[in-house]
Amino acid sequence: MGNEKKRALTVVDVQNDFCPGGTLAVDHGDEVVEPLNKLMDDFLEHGEPVFKSRDWHPPQTKHFSDYGGTWPVHCVQNTRGAEFHPSLLDDKHIRVVSKGLGDEDSYSAFDGTDLALQLQRLGVEEVWVGGLATDYCVKNTVLDALKHSFRVKALKDAMRAVEVQPGDGERAIEEMRAAGAEIVESQERQEQEAGAGGR
Numbered sequence: 001m002g003n004e005k006k007r008a009l010t011v012v013d014v015q016n017d018f019c020p021g022g023t024l025a026v027d028h029g030d031e032v033v034e035p036l037n038k039l040m041d042d043f044l045e046h047g048e049p050v051f052k053s054r055d056w057h058p059p060q061t062k063h064f065s066d067y068g069g070t071w072p073v074h075c076v077q078n079t080r081g082a083e084f085h086p087s088l089l090d091d092k093h094i095r096v097v098s099k100g101l102g103d104e105d106s107y108s109a110f111d112g113t114d115l116a117l118q119l120q121r122l123g124v125e126e127v128w129v130g131g132l133a134t135d136y137c138v139k140n141t142v143l144d145a146l147k148h149s150f151r152v153k154a155l156k157d158a159m160r161a162v163e164v165q166p167g168d169g170e171r172a173i174e175e176m177r178a179a180g181a182e183i184v185e186s187q188e189r190q191e192q193e194a195g196a197g198g199r
């Protein structure tokens with residue numbers, strides 16, 4: 001472990017409204033919970049930083065179609081829909097980053113937040129990213145992490161896409177890859193550790 005890059009995990013927007021039954025439900029969105037819980041457990045166990053972002057909108061914003069934007073009402077501050085999925089791991093060491101507080105369509109967990117600053121202060125070099133949705137907030141978070149010069153592992157099995165157009169999810173993955181992200185399966189970490197002698 002000693003020669004490895006300092007890592008952080010960022011779990012993007014695993015909130016009720018993006019899961020089945022929510023107002024902007026992503027197909028199979030809740031399937032990211034299990035692999036992300038395993039990873040969060042593992043990072044926390046090693047004392048490595050874990051962040052959760054949340055879409056955290058005011059009741060009226062131009063982000064919503066009712067007010068001239070694109071999306072149905074979702075993730076309104078302090079509502080049930082904005083809460084993290086009930087099965088998503090909770091721990092006092094997890095740092096929550098709220099985004100989408102204004103009128104602009106802001107998809108990245110770096111946009112308007114202090115995520116980059118927090119990562120830099122922690123000495124993080126490599127950011128692992130999964131969550132919802134592949135073609136919006138995950139993609140933009142990955143691209144911004146790369147712009148901030150972090151190495152990025154995008155956790156392919158731990159993300160799901162909205163797919164306003166069929167194929168958007170696959171295109172988003174290709175865009176992340178082309179920008180320099182490593183596209184990995186979340187299991188890879190455990191396999192690496194097993195290969196290195198396990199725990």
Ligand code: VGL
Binds near residue numbers: 013107136137138
């Ligand atoms: C998201 C659409 C609108 C996301 C947020 O978290 O991917 N998508 N707001």
Ligand code: ZN
Binds near residue numbers: 055057074075100
């Ligand atoms: Zn939103």
